[in-house]
Amino acid sequence: MKCLRIILCSLSVLALAFWVLSTGCSFPANPDTTPPQISILHPADGEVVTGVVPIVVAATDNDEVKLIRVFVDGVEVFSGPFSSTTFNWDTGPLADNRDHFIAATAEDPEGNIGTTPIIAVRVVGSALPDTLAPVIRILNPLNGQIVSNPVRIVTQVTDDSPIQKVEFYIDGALVNTDVEFPYEYIWDVSGLINGSRHSIFAWAYDASGFSSASNVVSVTVATNVQGDIKAPKVTILFPAANSIFSASTQGTINVAADASDESGIDRVEFFIDGVFKSADSTAPYEYLWDLAPFADGQTHTVYVKAFDKAGNDNAALVAVKINP
Template sequence: MNKKVIILAFALLLSVSLSTLSCDGKPPTVSIINPEDGSFVEDEVRIEVEAEDEGEIDQVYFYINNTFMLADANSPYEYVWDASGLNRGTKHLIKATAFDKAGNEASDVINVTIGVEDDKPPIVQITSPEDGSSVSDEKHICVDAEDNVRVENVLFLIDEVEVFDDAEPPYEYVWDLAGLEHGSDHLIEVFAYDPAGNEGRDAINLVVDTMHPIVSIMEPDDGARVWGMVTIRVDAVDNDEVVYVDFYIDFDPDDPQEEPDTSVGNEPYEYIWGTYELPPESSHEISVTAYDEAGNEAWDVITVTVGE
């Protein structure tokens, strides 16, 4: 009889205990106390967690970037994360999830950045074209950018309007000037950003020049007979400035990469052409191309015959 009483009492106690457990629907409280949210970390990072419950904490799970790393069943709840080798400036998510004996859970999440706190802005410079220069057609805007951590991206603006965002070097943007008014001024700005959000800026002003130079071969005359050392004289003018004149003898139009026989960057625009070794009565084409600062070009062509 006593044995039955004991069994009944034990069953009653077990029923009450299970009922108590099943009624615990309140989750624990959990907080990542180290490191701080938004902080910078490096090397070995000690992650410390506080967790409390009305009943009892069963264990705390640690996650890095949503990948499970460790389960800790004993207070203090800690995990040492090896962050060495990770790229400086990269952001990472740390998560801690606490479970109580009833299976209730709660989580806390923070974000950290690898490296030391960074307040140095990137250094950025527009390397081409030069400030104040004239441009035409399409123009490559080339930028150098560097940072003590790394450059996140470079933003290009034309007249305060964002036109391109470049995340990879070389940082450049091809600006199409079609339809822009001759003589109009334009502001070119670039902003470089690092992972910490620091900003570097450079700016230049450019002038649209769509007027071509005027170039003419003054000597010899078209159709002339030439012999010996022949002086080729050229007249070239521009609304701004002629930068140089290229001289070609028998230019091959099928070879656009052909180098000129000579380039002359200052007046007088002249080239001495030797004809002694050329066959008598042979015909030759003399062509010249003049360029201005904006890249506009103009050309002139004549044909001469070698012979006394």
């Protein structure tokens, strides 16, 4: 009886297979739900472009690529049945020295669509302008150094445009402007308190109107210092360097700093463009900055100085842009 059941089952399987072959029917395959992979090979994100610019796009799929579309600022500028393409984009109508955004999509026969990340390019009208700020570092004195009179502050400045001037700041206040190479300043410390700590930074401007700040260097005046001469640690938590804010939409921002020291923090002082604004003696150390008076579209400095219980101090600085 068992053998008879096995024979009948085998005959049923054979009959089903014969019916499938004779009728041309097949079992449905799993549907394709995988979208194509697509990339923008040119231009690069953040590139400055002018004239006719080739937009190079390439796509792959586990089946085939049916259609590629290219978009500029959300408007379709090209479409075609290719897996890779180069579209020559005339940037002339958009040459406004602003960022414009490129994206592309790829579609396979099943209707799956893959999308590139959006890239931004700056479109300019003619020759590429200088868009880079100078790079400036204080080479002397070194951070943490004990100095005596006179102190030679030496900077190193590099840029692709001529340097217009270098400003020198001591404890957040402008003390000298140098318009000729080498950019340096002889600092007279004879009238300062023995053992006092001071912070130095410099600001470089190029002929194209771009500017940037140097590293901050903290020094101790004289050599016969006793007791605690270790500077506190200070960090600007907000805003981040090179942030951009709008006074009309944000109004105020909360400048926040973190400070620590073995002997304890006495206070943290806040300066905007080198001008004292507020002091906070209790953590978290904060200052509410009203942006309206600074909403000129220019770069401004946030300078924070921390003092410990022994009178040692240290500073941090960031530059931000405030739009109207």
